[in-house]
Amino acid sequence: MNLRWYHFALWALFILVMALIPELVSKGTLRIIIFANFLAIFAISWDVLSGRTGYISFGHPFLIGIGAYTSAILTKRFDVPIEYAIPAAVLMTMVGGIIVFLPALRIKGSYFALVTLAFMELIYQLVQVVRPDLTGGTRGMSGIETLTRGAVNGYYLSASLMVVVALSMWLLMRTQLGTALSAIGMNEESVRGSGLSTTRLKLFAFLTSAFVAGLGGAFYVHYLGSIAPRALFDINFLFTIIVAALIGGASTIIGPVIGAFFLTFLLEYLRPYLPGAERYFIYGMIALVLYMYEPKGLIQLFSNAWNSLFSRRESAGNQNSDQAGKQSDAL
Amino acid sequence: MKTALEIENLVKRFGGLVATDNLSFHIEQGQSVGLIGPNGAGKTTVFAQIMGEHLQTSGTIRLYGKDIGSDSTPERIRKGVSRTYQVPRPFTDMTVLENIRVGQMPNSIWQMIKSKPQYEKEVELALSVGFSKTDLHKPPGELSMGDLRKLEMARTIATGSSVMLLDEVFAGLTVAEIAQIGALIQQMHKDGMTFLIVSHDLKALEPLVDSVIAINYGAKIAEGNFNDVMDNDNVRSSYLGAA
């Protein structure tokens, strides 16, 4: 797995900072960070699938929505205790993940992105029409049981969930499995040509991604206490998830976390200066320019800065710190 | 000697076009065989069918006596046959060693997570195909055409196959690189690897093969030792385009 001392140090620092945040910031800021935590979970879920394998999912709100709706319906309409509802929701989302997976067996690239987009629109329309007595139809549901009361508790729950998800996904992706999934993103045929069943690998990536999405979706709905189809199955929501993952740095797990915090705070800090829609305009423009300038994301910018500051080795010039780490392992 | 690869009455039609025409041949274990023919003779199509990238219209493909004709590509590789491509297809954002690692991985999710990469074996393989120590952490973008072919060879060897199909291994290489790859193939052949090699560079091919099969329009036109096949009238006329 190739763990180095600074990995432990950085994770410990990260967890420490996350634990101390409620002591340092106001309740209002804390509520913003809660959203950043959930966004980070969704972005990690997207990253595990799309960031790695290059199968761009435009349907993540579909997965998150299954998780959120299942748990909401189970607790509100059938009085299922939350501790059973959430696992059931995660399971349901994984079933949804398999459904999205089926087309991926045959189609690649742009077509896959389109079919996932179709799935999202499909469920958006179905949720409003089919059994509105269960789903709440167009207006959605409110008064859903919440897990926590108050910003501090909500923060600790969301932060722990985010840290656990991030750490476990990060560890998982540092194994050979992560390498194999990245390889699919670079050249799927060559992965098959190396004797690896890409079907199995992709299925695993979909299930893992759906697991995280379902978990995040279910906890999210029990934090909010309400759910509305237009807010969930929305291109703007999808946009925020994808951009968080990409701006932070796809295929890195930590990148999406950085991206989620960056986007959430960007939006919040623009609020006093630009209260209206122009905020989204600026926000989108910044995202676009950043993405065009460095498609590998903020984490690459940090890593470049780190390299130019501390590493004078010529050979490390255009390698990221990860590779540099392995290099020092080898020598 | 055991038969490693056996092709029987292989036929492949693309619409009205017959790309492989009732082709049969077999390769003994440890043998190195050249597959030659003019452009468009259907050599690469034969490779694609052996690997399961195209499904044959009819006929059987056996590996060590077992029918592999309906297996998926990864399954065939796990059973011991793999190929390289005319145009190398590396993983662009990975280092040389990581590229090799993908070939070496176990084909089980759980094993992939549990087992560590076999670092020493990766290095050994990379060095054995002729990479220098300084190349090991380079991305493919910084490698020459010859190095990319070596990388492709190394990844293919890493899968643990005992039968290797090499498609135009010398295309686009310098004279020095041809010599290097040639020596590598000879060494592996000596160590017991079975080869089926497609090459336009007949001079480079000659020292590497025990025998040659010539095909044209997807059908076998000659088979035997190198010089006999070269002297065959059908082969000569096919290369001159007079067939």
Add this chain to the structure above:
Amino acid sequence: MQIIIQGLLLSGLYALIAMGFTLIFSVGRVLNLAYGAYLMIGGYVYFTFSQTLGVPKLAGLLLAAMVGCIVGLLKYRLLVKPLKGNHVAVEISTLILAVVIQAAVVFIYGDSSKILLPIIPGVVQVAGASVTYNLLAATIGSWVILIGLFWFVRKTHMGRAMQAVSMDTKGAAISGVDPDKINMVTWGISGALGATAGVFFASYTQLSPSMWVAPLIIAVAVVIVGGIGSIIGALIVAHIIGFMEVTAVALIAPELRGVFTMLLIITVLIIRPQGLFGREELQ
């Protein structure tokens, strides 16, 4: 009867909506997820000039097409070309752009939706069904533009060059066609088509900052189901989708109008990924 007439009219509009998207996807092989934004831009430009400033309607339509064309060209120059070859990056950056344009529209025109006055007011009775002149004009306009486009692609030098690039970019380049120029032209035409379609679409529904999603989905559906590089295929599929929607609205439930379209997309992609009328991709 009502269904047939409504279906025909709606399908004509859908065909026009899908055409610009199909062009880009066939020639450049990239998904322009900001395509829906052309329609929005077209609709709002027309609104500004014709309805607010009182410019004649036809001039307003032409202005809308021109702005759409310029936006298309700019997008190609500033986004698509710098990211050349990277489909994922193009898809994502066009998605971001669509959201930026949406925000810009909210910024300029506000959040609430606007009603676009009919281009031609009035109602006519066709075989017992009442049809607004407006929708009729939209459909006839669509057909005129579609026939023109078909002629352009089939008969003109530029159109043939576009076909060549769509089939084999490298081959076309070797034969002396400049793929860059062809791409420029295609993005320009696509923008103009989208904006024009937007005016008709907006007069059929209404103007709102989120109006770009529905036509994008329709365009996507037509391209997927019809297949790459087939104008006739796109035309047929636009009619399938149009009729499916009208039938669903009339016979089942208005809310379900989009559901069948989505199901059609998903089914076709799984069973026949190259589309019903598309050619197989060469390796």
